[in-house]
Amino acid sequence: MAPxxxxxxxxxxxxxxxxxxxxxxxxxxxxxxxxxxxxxxNGAGKSTLIKVLAGAHQPDDGTITWQGExxxxxxxxxxxxxxxxxIYQELDLVEGLSVAENVHLGHEPTAAGFVxxxxxxxxxxxxxxxxxxxxxxxxxxxxxxxxAAQRQIVSMARALSHDVRLIVMDExxxxxxxxxxxxxxxxxxxxxxxGVAVVYISHRLEEIRRIGDRVTVLKxxxxxxxxxxxxxxxxxxxxxxxxxxxxxxVFPDRPLAPAAGTTPVLQVRGLARDGEFEAFDLEVRxxxxxxxxxxxxxxxxxxxxxxxxxxxxSAGQVSVDGRTLRPGSVRAAVRAGLGxxxxxxxAQALLMLESVTRNVSVSSMSRFARVGWIDRGxxxxxxxxxxxxxxxxxxxxxxxxxxxxxGNQQKAVLxxxxxxxxxxxxxxxxxxxxxxxxxxxxxxxxxRLADEGLAVLLVSSEVPEVLGxxxxxxxxxxxxxxxxxPARELDEHRVLDLVLEGSPVASAGSPTGSGGPATGAGRPAxxxxxxxxxxxxxxxxxxxPVAGEGSQAS
Amino acid sequence: MTQPVSPPRGADKVTPVSExxxxxxxxxxxxxxxxxxxxxxxxxxxxxxxxxxxxxxxTRNLQLVxxxxxxxxxxxxxxxxxxxxxxIDLSVGAIVALSSVWATTVATQEFGFAGILFTAVIVGVGCxxxxxxxxxxxxxxxxxxxxxxxxxxRGLALQITDGSTQVVTxxxxxxxxxxxxxxxxxxxxxxxxxxxxxxxxxxxxxxxxGRRTVAVGGNAEAARLAGIDVRRQRLYLYLLSxxxxxxxxxxxxxxxxxxxxxxxxxxxxxxxxxxxxxxxMLSGGRGTITGSVLGVLIFxxxxxxxxxxxxxxxxxxxxxxxxxxxxxxxxxRTANTT
Numbered sequence: 047m048a049p050x051x052x053x054x055x056x057x058x059x060x061x062x063x064x065x066x067x068x069x070x071x072x073x074x075x076x077x078x079x080x081x082x083x084x085x086x087x088n089g090a091g092k093s094t095l096i097k098v099l100a101g102a103h104q105p106d107d108g109t110i111t112w113q114g115e116x117x118x119x120x121x122x123x124x125x126x127x128x129x130x131x132x133i134y135q136e137l138d139l140v141e142g143l144s145v146a147e148n149v150h151l152g153h154e155p156t157a158a159g160f161v162x163x164x165x166x167x168x169x170x171x172x173x174x175x176x177x178x179x180x181x182x183x184x185x186x187x188x189x190x191x192x193x194a195a196q197r198q199i200v201s202m203a204r205a206l207s208h209d210v211r212l213i214v215m216d217e218x219x220x221x222x223x224x225x226x227x228x229x230x231x232x233x234x235x236x237x238x239x240x241g242v243a244v245v246y247i248s249h250r251l252e253e254i255r256r257i258g259d260r261v262t263v264l265k266x267x268x269x270x271x272x273x274x275x276x277x278x279x280x281x282x283x284x285x286x287x288x289x290x291x292x293x294x295x296v297f298p299d300r301p302l303a304p305a306a307g308t309t310p311v312l313q314v315r316g317l318a319r320d321g322e323f324e325a326f327d328l329e330v331r332x333x334x335x336x337x338x339x340x341x342x343x344x345x346x347x348x349x350x351x352x353x354x355x356x357x358x359x360s361a362g363q364v365s366v367d368g369r370t371l372r373p374g375s376v377r378a379a380v381r382a383g384l385g386x387x388x389x390x391x392x393a394q395a396l397l398m399l400e401s402v403t404r405n406v407s408v409s410s411m412s413r414f415a416r417v418g419w420i421d422r423g424x425x426x427x428x429x430x431x432x433x434x435x436x437x438x439x440x441x442x443x444x445x446x447x448x449x450x451x452x453g454n455q456q457k458a459v460l461x462x463x464x465x466x467x468x469x470x471x472x473x474x475x476x477x478x479x480x481x482x483x484x485x486x487x488x489x490x491x492x493x494r495l496a497d498e499g500l501a502v503l504l505v506s507s508e509v510p511e512v513l514g515x516x517x518x519x520x521x522x523x524x525x526x527x528x529x530x531x532p533a534r535e536l537d538e539h540r541v542l543d544l545v546l547e548g549s550p551v552a553s554a555g556s557p558t559g560s561g562g563p564a565t566g567a568g569r570p571a572x573x574x575x576x577x578x579x580x581x582x583x584x585x586x587x588x589x590x591p592v593a594g595e596g597s598q599a600s
Numbered sequence: 601m602t603q604p605v606s607p608p609r610g611a612d613k614v615t616p617v618s619e620x621x622x623x624x625x626x627x628x629x630x631x632x633x634x635x636x637x638x639x640x641x642x643x644x645x646x647x648x649x650x651x652x653x654x655x656x657x658x659t660r661n662l663q664l665v666x667x668x669x670x671x672x673x674x675x676x677x678x679x680x681x682x683x684x685x686x687x688i689d690l691s692v693g694a695i696v697a698l699s700s701v702w703a704t705t706v707a708t709q710e711f712g713f714a715g716i717l718f719t720a721v722i723v724g725v726g727c728x729x730x731x732x733x734x735x736x737x738x739x740x741x742x743x744x745x746x747x748x749x750x751x752x753x754r755g756l757a758l759q760i761t762d763g764s765t766q767v768v769t770x771x772x773x774x775x776x777x778x779x780x781x782x783x784x785x786x787x788x789x790x791x792x793x794x795x796x797x798x799x800x801x802x803x804x805x806x807x808x809x810g811r812r813t814v815a816v817g818g819n820a821e822a823a824r825l826a827g828i829d830v831r832r833q834r835l836y837l838y839l840l841s842x843x844x845x846x847x848x849x850x851x852x853x854x855x856x857x858x859x860x861x862x863x864x865x866x867x868x869x870x871x872x873x874x875x876x877x878x879x880x881m882l883s884g885g886r887g888t889i890t891g892s893v894l895g896v897l898i899f900x901x902x903x904x905x906x907x908x909x910x911x912x913x914x915x916x917x918x919x920x921x922x923x924x925x926x927x928x929x930x931x932x933r934t935a936n937t938t
Contacts, residue, residue: 356824377827381827386825388825393821394819394825396819396822397814397818397822399885400814400815400818408811408815408823408828409826409827411808411811412808415807415808418807420806420811422806462826
């Protein structure tokens with residue numbers, strides 16, 4: 047494009063973490079004075095890439111060229127010295143220090159080795175804040191007392207307090223209201239006019255259209271498109287590049303006759319938590335997979351965790367086989383036959399220091415114990431049987447669970463509940479952090495478990511996953527069920543309509559599907575005629591609407 | 601360690617791996633740690649044998665070292681459990697003091713041997729119960745709750761004794777410390793220590809209680825979501841630590857023939873230090889009774905060596921500090937190599 051050499055060129059950047067290849071030969075070039083947008087779903091590698099750029103991660107392979115010179119960014123300080131500043135999504139401010147102290151953190155103005163606290167620092171901070179359009183922020187105030195938007199400004203002031211040539215902004219608009227976003231864009235405009243380059247990460251395509259010059263799309267650790275024109279590339283092309291799901295969305299066949307006649311194993315009535323979700327009703331039968339679709343913040347995970355007893359409901363009840371569970375008790379839920387594969391596998395499910403065996407047996411220990419004494423042989427054999435059933439690899443449950451890939455770690459969690467003999471499996475984002483190839487296998491495992499009589503409740507932020515795997519789908523918006531239908535009567539477009547805006551169905555009839563006790567076939571799919579045929583087992587999603595990226599937001 | 605992306609069908613034909621290298625490395629590392637601790641102990645014994653051949657290797661001296669190790673050793677076993685669960689118990693020394701003075705009041709001594717033993721254990725367990733309830737159900741962080749117990753128990757111990765030493769007059773208690781009571785040359789206190797150690801090892805490594813302890817320390821949220829009653833487990837752990845303090849207090853009464861409010865001074869630091877150099881992770885999730893006991897033996901031997909060589913306690917303290925730092929640095933290096 048531009049005749050002069052790019053300000054920054056990253057080529058062939060590769061970075062692996064135990065169990066996952068986060069970046070696989072990514073190329074990125076940034077010109078001075080442009081806004082270069084970085085797009086991609088969660089887990090596509092955006093965060094890792096900008097951490098490499100910030101000097102926080104060292105790449106395993108690849109080269110970085112800065113103004114024509116090859117450089118290594120050994121540390122965040124090295125990156126800062128070159129003029130690369132990063133504004134992280136989780137703002138890295140010290141709440142107990144003042145605005146001015148935060149802005150100058152790490153490069154405090156000093157005199158004879160002592161930090162100068164005083165006028166000079168506050169004055170330069172005030173000047174920066176004024177330049178950023180927020181002169182009302184007092185440099186002497188504690189950051190802990192500021193609003194989210196003000197903290198963002200402080201973070202930006204800190205970046206600008208260096209002699210900066212390139213600013214990386216990781217979803218800067220996420221915490222801002224529209225006025226503040228306008229101000230942000232004005233600042234970005236000022237910066238680029240002054241020749242500073244901006245790498246801008248956002249899920250919101252309309253923002254990228256407004257301020258972006260070029261777009262690089264990441265997917266599964268690769269740059270699937272580099273340097274596309276931000277304003278003229280058709281939205282559906284961008285979305286197709288981001289999702290590009292041809293491989294991973296291969297779903298197992300559904301049984302032809304859903305388990306209609308059998309009595310539900312899981313019944314949820316009027317479950318609610320103040321401020322999170324209200325009046326949630328649900329029945330799941332053995333052999334049935336029910337999906338919850340909705341945006342982040344729609345209450346999906348909260349509902350799942352409340353059913354499981356990990357959160358205490360403010361109203362309503364959960365019963366398994368007709369027996370009501372004690373509210374807010376995980377132990378009662380587990381005893382009754384519930385099992386949860388939580389969203390954050392490493393933080394909420396796995397004992398990372400332990401072997402696969404112990405991770406699998408942890409919920410069924412007493413079965414291998416006599417007066418507390420564990421029969422380790424029986425434990426190992428049972429764990430091996432459970433992991434073999436799910437073809438977990440390597441086929442040796444004695445290995446530490448942290449050496450497993452994401453998909454196999456998820457299988458270890460499933461094996462835990464399989465061994466426990468659970469009746470209802472609650473899956474929260476079951477394929478997060480799971481390799482493309484391993485996803486199909488996980489889908490097959492879940493379907494097989496359902497065929498064997500398990501009831502499954504599935505939550506996923508990826509609409510095709512819910513539509514492809516579930517038999518029946520509940521669409522959630524702001525804590526309420528707005529639609530219930532068999533999965534084959536819905537398509538992605540329709541779900542996204544329901545999730546994002548008011549839907550024709552919801553505004554015409556009763557506002558929610560939660561009024562009565564019936565959930566299943568109670569609501570006829572009024573627009574089933576326009577939905578895709580049920581036989582389409584591999585969604586390609588190329589007709590995804592502009593609103594589509596909303597489902598990736600998190 | 602990424603799996604090669606293979607079609608789902610390929611899952612059927614995986615040859616079972618009999619001994620994966622990762623598991624081997626782990627077992628090897630555990631052995632290396634134990635061996636290196638044993639090596640340090642051997643070096644210390646060698647130093648003792650060279651510098652003070654007559655005094656150090658004397659049977660009486662070795663009996664003395666082991667007896668001294670017994671009191672702090674029993675406390676350390678309890679501490680190892682607490683640290684493995686991700687907690688800390690700063691009150692162990694104070695609980696030992698309180699138990700020892702409560703069990704040696706004139707009133708208690710009237711009930712003889714059983715009265716003293718029972719009181720020591722019950723006071724220890726009672727303090728542990730308070731710790732456990734505050735931490736597990738009151739939501740107070742272990743550091744603060746046990747710090748408060750440290751202060752209160754010491755204060756109560758001082759109140760009971762009014763600063764005086766309570767001499768034990770029960771003959772059966774004093775008799776336990778005499779040479780006549782030794783079993784095959786082993787003092788009964790050491791036998792108690794051995795019993796507590798073996799029981800502790802079995803409980804930590806072979807029982808559901810031990811597993812739950814490790815699970816709570818490794819990832820409390822995961823343990824909770826796996827159906828473990830994390831709070832009850834925490835309560836039990838501080839009870840266990842209190843129980844160990846009660847037993848240690850009894851051993852101390854036998855050893856010193858008295859109860860004093862200054863007993864157990866800085867036991868919390870010695871016990872934590874012994875557990876840490878033994879290989880128990882302060883952040884929880886991994887604990888080793890073997891390592892802790894070796895840590896105790898190393899510290900006690902050093903104290904003995906310094907005393908025999910007429911070196912002052914200040915030098916001992918400096919040496920201890922250096923050993924703690926060295927041990928942790930070595931551990932970090934071995935941990936990083938995997």
